[in-house]
Amino acid sequence: MLLYQKIKDDILNNRLPVGRPLRQTELSDRYGVSRIPIRDALLRLKADGWLVPHGKAGYIIPDLNWQEAEDIFLMRLDLELRLFDYAFDKINKVNLECAGQLIEKLDNKQLTLLEKGELNWDFHKELYFPADRPVLYKTVQSLNQQYARYLGFQYGPMGYKQHSQNEHVELLRFIELNDKKSAMCLLNQHIKDAGQLLVTYLKSIK
Amino acid sequence: MLLYQKIKDDILNNRLPVGRPLRQTELSDRYGVSRIPIRDALLRLKADGWLVPHGKAGYIIPDLNWQEAEDIFLMRLDLELRLFDYAFDKINKVNLECAGQLIEKLDNKQLTLLEKGELNWDFHKELYFPADRPVLYKTVQSLNQQYARYLGFQYGPMGYKQHSQNEHVELLRFIELNDKKSAMCLLNQHIKDAGQLLVTYLKSIK
DNA sequence: GAACTTATTTTTGTATACATTTTTAATGCC
């Protein structure tokens, strides 16, 4: 596992202090490497929105909040549907085959939160990438990247997993049947369900 | 000037080789610093979309192409208008004052391409930031960041500058008059004009 | 001469060491 992913995994599982600036030396000790690779990882995590600079020194793990979650979710709803719309007719057998395998992998109970998040994105990726809209694709990827910080809630206390999996299977079927309208509608619902559930939950624990 | 900006400036003005992987030692010699700060800058430029990894080693300055330019421009058109819509009623006197000063600064003939691009974004920033939609704002910022690679054409052979400046002034006036409809319409035109001109130009030289 | 191996060189990744900057603690003053 890459250092970058290790840190991500630790952020996702609250094993790193929130609200206090992370120190390079501290992380260097924790992960048993020098500060150079730590710096590289911090820069990447900052680009992902998982860390924000703290004044002139150090990075902070930003607090989760429903406003941000809602903002991401609204943008995903809009942009992913558009991306899927462009992609629909270009999705081929290979894409569907890969997507199907990813659903099965997602059923594995042993997965870490981070792995679940990555597999989930890999699944959607298969349905989005054929759109051949590189910038839109990258933007959607970045939004999913940011959204991933909230996975602890999505798959944790909310027990959303099985519902999500059912929708994945159904979505693939609609694509196979070339039923674009139903597929679009379901994807819309898929994103909306998860988003609204998350936002409601975040508001309730605030 | 920061190393990161120096490299950006050199990319923008074609002073660095396109199509061949950049070597850290090469850059290290060129800018007279060690490879550590070079690596930091490269990571940031990669996050900005100004560099793409080349296989397992090195980064490449990606080629400009009209498809990407069009993709960015279409997304900007959509997302910036929405952001401006959210922001409109929250734009205050201070924002307008700053925006006005930035227009004046943009009139300066001595500015480098990079500076022009940054001032242009700073101007729009004043009109977008009040929206209080952090993720949408960051996405728009990132799109402008990517769009900036095409500034060489926008301000160079196309002579677009004065036209753009006139629209800036007009836009501020509509905001002062609280004429939202006209402002939105003008902003739409402002982005569309620049985008279409750029895409047409890029297609013509292809 | 083309394709595959192996050796060489180059390039990147990382540790260590040090200079600079920033933060924290301590001191003095009102």
Next chain:
DNA sequence: GGCATTAAAAATGTATACAAAAATAAGTTC
């Protein structure tokens, strides 16, 4: 006690040095 100023400590940024990996060149076989 609160606040500004100064001194100590800590943290960051960067250079250098070396190890690991990758790309290139050379050699070999068919």
